Amino acid sequence: MxxxxxxxxxxxxxxxxxxxxxxxxxxxxxxxxxxxxxxxxxxxxxxxxxxxxxxxxxxxxxxxxxxxxxxxxxxxxxxxxxxxxxxxxxxxxxxxxxxxxxxxxxxAWAEYKLGAAQGCCDAVVLAIGTGVGSGIIVNGKLLKGKSGAAGEMHFPIDSGHKRVCRGCGQPDCFESFASGTGLAMSAQAVMGENATTYDVIAGKNKGDSLAIQVFNEWQNYLTKGMIMLGNVFDPEKIVLSGSLAQFVEYEKVEKTINEAILTQPLQVCPAKFExxxxxxxxxxxxxxxx
Ligand SMILES: [Zn+2]
CATH class of the missing domain: 3.30.420.40 (ATPase, nucleotide binding domain)
Known part of the structure; x- marks a missing residue:
């Protein structure tokens, strides 16, 4: 072998x-x-x-x-x-x-061949960590783009806040709100200047209303981005990996996305491999x- x-x-x-x-x-x-x-x-x-x-x-x-x-x-x-x-x-x-x-x-290829997107023809695998990365499978192939940079998650979302993205320099960029860095910045705006993503998750688990608000806002940004990806790529699944994927409320997010996109169903699930x-x-x- x-x-x-x-x-x-x-x-x-x-x-x-x-x-x-x-x-x-x-x-x-x-x-x-x-x-x-x-x-x-x-x-x-x-x-x-x-x-x-x-x-x-x-x-x-x-x-x-x-x-x-x-x-x-x-x-x-x-x-x-x-x-x-x-x-x-x-x-x-x-x-x-x-x-x-x-x-x-x-x-994304590992998830497509042997993991959470196995059996799909079209899937998006989002890695939510310090930034947001992605791998996009279109008709059983990795989408590469002209320079190999396809799948960069820099596109505008309606956030209601202006925040210049460290990656692309644009305000209102998905990555600067849906990433771990974005979650920490949102936390720092309302929970104190030293607040971290850990504080948000710990606070949410304890029922702290500010932490819950910050978490829900982050999850809404993530959902908005996934609605866009759902409509543009029409995938069978969006798979979430990275350090924040485990905290996503999958059932709720999947329902919201399916109510908004043009062609259902779209499944949202956690990655198999980390x-x-x-x-x-x-x-x-x-x-x-x-
Ligand atoms: Zn950006």
Whole structure:
């Protein structure tokens, strides 16, 4: 059975493991702190690939940033990763087959092949963390866009507040309201300047009316965005992942969305895979090509 080494590259940690054709992790998921230079990251890749060389048929990378159609290079800025990392020539790291994919796209592919969106033809997987990422499956394929950056969740919603988005610079942007950062900013406006997303969730669980108000407002922003996605992509499912997905009131949100969209039904559900979804999805994408 074919196996690939798959890396998930984040700003603080790089995780990696070996994945087989059934989508099983053949060994434990290993984690290291992300080296602080692009050169250090490349050296780490080379050393790790060498360690597993005899056991693998290829190497997959799930990374921040937009990735080209060939799955070989990053085409955009990569946020909190070291300068120069986005210029990495992944193909040069090894003589085995290589595939690079954006982390949100990779996670969406894992959900589509083996997770919450399995059996769907069209699905949107939203990752709600510090920001909001997404992977969009259209007719069984990942939607890439001209530069690999399709699925960026920057579009205007009617928020009633003006808040300049840190990502796109526009006011009223979905990401700046529906993300964890957005929830924290909404909390700070009414619960005090040091309020966090944790305070909102803890407060809501204790029945605190301000926290409930902030949470409901956040969930409404998220719902508005999903109504837009429902109408534009007409998916069977919207799958929610990331640290805030577990707090969403699925039944209520799904009902509101279905009352608003043009073609029902649209299911809204939590992701099956969490932290390892990117690694798994990138590995599966490569295995399909081998
Ligand atoms: Zn934006």
């Amino acid at each position: 074919k196996k690939v080494l798959s890396f998930d590259i984040g700003g603080t940690k790089i995780a990696y493991s070996i994945i087989d054709e059934n989508g099983q992790f053949v060994c434990d998921v290993m984690k290291v702190s992300t080296p602080d230079t692009a050169e250090g990251i490349r050296d780490f890749f080379k050393k790790t690939i060498k360690d597993y060389y005899a056991d693998i048929n290829g190497v997959a990378f799930s990374t921040a940033g937009a990735v080209n159609h060939e799955g070989t290079r990053i085409t955009s800025f990569t946020g909190n990763l070291p300068q120069g990392y986005n210029e990495t020539d992944f193909v040069k790291l090894t003589d085995k087959p290589v595939l690079v994919e954006n982390d949100a796209n990779s996670a 932290n390892n979804a990117g690694m798994l999805g990138a590995g599966l994408l490569l295995l399909e090509k081998l």
